[in-house]
Amino acid sequence: MTILSAQQTLESPIWYQGTADAVRQNLRFFRTEGDLVLILSGDHIYRMDYRKFINFHLEMKADISISVNPVGYDQASAFGVMQVDKDAQITAFYEKPKQPAQLESTRAPEEVFHQFQMDAAGRTHLASMGVYLFNWRILRELLENTDFEDFGRDVIPYAIRKKKVHAYFFDGYWKDIGTIRSFYEVNMDLANPLPKFNFYDEERPIFSHARFLPGSKILSSEIKNSILCEGSIINHSRISHSIIGIRSWIGDNSAIEHSFIMGADLYESEEEITRNKKQGIPNVGIGSNCEIRKAIIDKNARIGNRVKLINARGVNDETSEHYVIRDGIIVVPKNAVLPEETVI
Numbered sequence: 001m002t003i004l005s006a007q008q009t010l011e012s013p014i015w016y017q018g019t020a021d022a023v024r025q026n027l028r029f030f031r032t033e034g035d036l037v038l039i040l041s042g043d044h045i046y047r048m049d050y051r052k053f054i055n056f057h058l059e060m061k062a063d064i065s066i067s068v069n070p071v072g073y074d075q076a077s078a079f080g081v082m083q084v085d086k087d088a089q090i091t092a093f094y095e096k097p098k099q100p101a102q103l104e105s106t107r108a109p110e111e112v113f114h115q116f117q118m119d120a121a122g123r124t125h126l127a128s129m130g131v132y133l134f135n136w137r138i139l140r141e142l143l144e145n146t147d148f149e150d151f152g153r154d155v156i157p158y159a160i161r162k163k164k165v166h167a168y169f170f171d172g173y174w175k176d177i178g179t180i181r182s183f184y185e186v187n188m189d190l191a192n193p194l195p196k197f198n199f200y201d202e203e204r205p206i207f208s209h210a211r212f213l214p215g216s217k218i219l220s221s222e223i224k225n226s227i228l229c230e231g232s233i234i235n236h237s238r239i240s241h242s243i244i245g246i247r248s249w250i251g252d253n254s255a256i257e258h259s260f261i262m263g264a265d266l267y268e269s270e271e272e273i274t275r276n277k278k279q280g281i282p283n284v285g286i287g288s289n290c291e292i293r294k295a296i297i298d299k300n301a302r303i304g305n306r307v308k309l310i311n312a313r314g315v316n317d318e319t320s321e322h323y324v325i326r327d328g329i330i331v332v333p334k335n336a337v338l339p340e341e342t343v344i
Helices: 019-024 050-059 100-105 110-115 136-144 151-162 180-190 270-279
Strands: 036-039 044-046 064-071 080-084 090-095 125-135 165-169 174-176 217-219 222-224 233-235 238-240 255-257 291-293 295-297 324-326 329-332
Touching: 019 136, 019 151, 036 050, 036 136, 044 125, 050 064, 050 125, 050 165, 064 080, 064 151, 080 151, 090 151, 090 165, 125 136, 125 151, 125 165, 136 151, 151 165, 174 180, 180 295, 180 329, 291 295
Parallel strands: 064 165, 217 233, 222 238, 238 255, 255 291, 295 329
Antiparallel strands: 036 125, 044 174, 064 125, 080 090, 080 125, 324 329
16 A cells, blocks of 8 residues: 655646546556556445445446445435436436436436345435546546546546446445534444444454554443543543543543544653643643533543533534534544633
């Protein structure tokens, strides 16, 4: 695996302008690597056997294949949706359609679902998953000879008029986590007794980075329907339906509900804790007697004693120097400091 970061060069002096432009600026790195190019989105959560996707593409003799997931009518306007014929060839594509006529024209008939051994189950549209398979020659043609910036907005609508573009039906779990709301909801679902996405499938495991941290230490605490990551220390607190990240420190008598605490990158030494006290700043972690509900707290945040993150004013959206609220969810950014007795 090679990580190709956005960069300014003599050949490309501008930053990435969109998904298609990002691939265009890196074409030289895989010009001779193979006949097919699989393009994936980095802000989705799903588990797919790409071999089946590739076999479908080859069997259909497609120029481009797009993996699609069925969604309901009320969700369709948030995605790229398409119209397909009986052979799953895409005949029309709209990126996040808002016009009722576009939504109606892309309704997928139940026969299409049945043809691919899927139950419509009330779902009406086929949403692009942002997972594309291109013949290398076609991808090069579409990117080198155009100024298209985005796959969903530019490349795909153009390609379906000129090329053979097919839809690959995928009916497994798939979520776009590109917004605060969706990121929060997906993580909260993982804390349920039977989450929709299974991290415990031994046949198809997902591995995290090996950190070799000590086990979490829980001192006289009450914990319900939560995930505790390694290296955490929880002192006489109550945690419900939450995720507690690595190296998290939770002080005495704090209550955390429906929240994602991302933890810390390091443990503070006794000298650092003493220095924090002299400087009047909280230690990394959650202080004592805190109340946190419906929040996302990024790594290395310092939450002082008696802080309340409860959205006391019922705000839906707000931006502040030390936090933001999106869709009623409080977000405390990385390395933020919230002094003692702060109320949000």
